């Protein structure tokens with residue numbers, strides 16, 4: 411009789427430039443929307459874990475913010491978070507889009523990975539649906555060469571598309587293959603250990619950012635102030651959206667409050683789906699001046 415293969419478990423983390431497709435790939439791997447995707451860079455603020463369950467393995471995916479050169483205290487905090495995460499995980503995968511040349515941003519991150527000696531390093535060439543076969547082949551070579559040069563080689567380099575689903579199964583297999591032997595870390599069926607309130611805040615944040623100007627992503631923080639359940643009605647969720655300036659408050663609220671109303675309708679749908687119950691959502695917009703630079707405010711807003 412064949413010996414059953416040992417159970418594997420551990421943590422993996424996808425890193426890469428802003429917009430490299432980390433959140434979308436995380437969602438494709440876990441099969442549920444846990445991380446927040448947006449066509450704007452640098453929207454992933456929290457370390458969000460998705461869990462991949464297999465009979466013989468369990469992978470805990472940690473989705474970090476994009477590693478970037480910090481400009482503000484918030485940027486610095488995000489980078490610290492990334493470095494802490496990198497030092498702790500078993501596998502780190504650098505995501506590089508198939509349709510964009512390997513550049514200084516990718517090399518900056520590869521060098522940061524070299525400073526985390528414990529973990530296995532992989533590379534995923536993402537968004538292959540946007541590139542020709544020729545482009546993908548060239549990108550695989552370029553990424554492999556960069557790995558050889560900067561961190562002694564990637565253990566595996568895999569092309570995939572989270573949008574078409576092509577090769578996502580291979581990405582999962584490769585991530586699991588490099589995990590150490592170990593027991594189950596979480597019960598079956600658990601997809602994320604993010605607190606509900608953080609996920610609710612992220613849903614509102616995503617809706618509030620949809621279709622607005624470029625400087626807003628870094629100037630917006632969302633906090634769930636209170637959740638109450640009256641006997642005779644749906645769950646009431648009170649959420650505050652913080653902006654830095656009055657002008658930004660105007661953008662979020664929109665003419666006659668139309669935009670905020672729309673944000674409320676769209677995020678309420680997501681929250682109801684997440685919680686599986688009817689929700690009354692109360693959204694308020696507040697100005698917290700220069701919150702990105704103020705340690706006290708950052709702490710209050712959960713950073």
Ligand SMILES: Nc1nc2c(ncn2[C@@H]2O[C@H](COP(=O)(O)OP(=O)(O)OP(=O)(O)O)[C@@H](O)[C@H]2O)c(=O)[nH]1
Nearest residue numbers: 429430431432433434449451452454476537572573
């Ligand atoms: N065509 C295509 N688009 C993709 C794919 N994966 C991601 N995208 C798009 O690329 C953009 C960025 O994707 P994200 O997953 O948010 O990227 P990210 O690396 O998590 O970005 P940050 O949170 O800014 O660090 C979004 O508009 C996605 O829809 C893919 O496989 N194919």
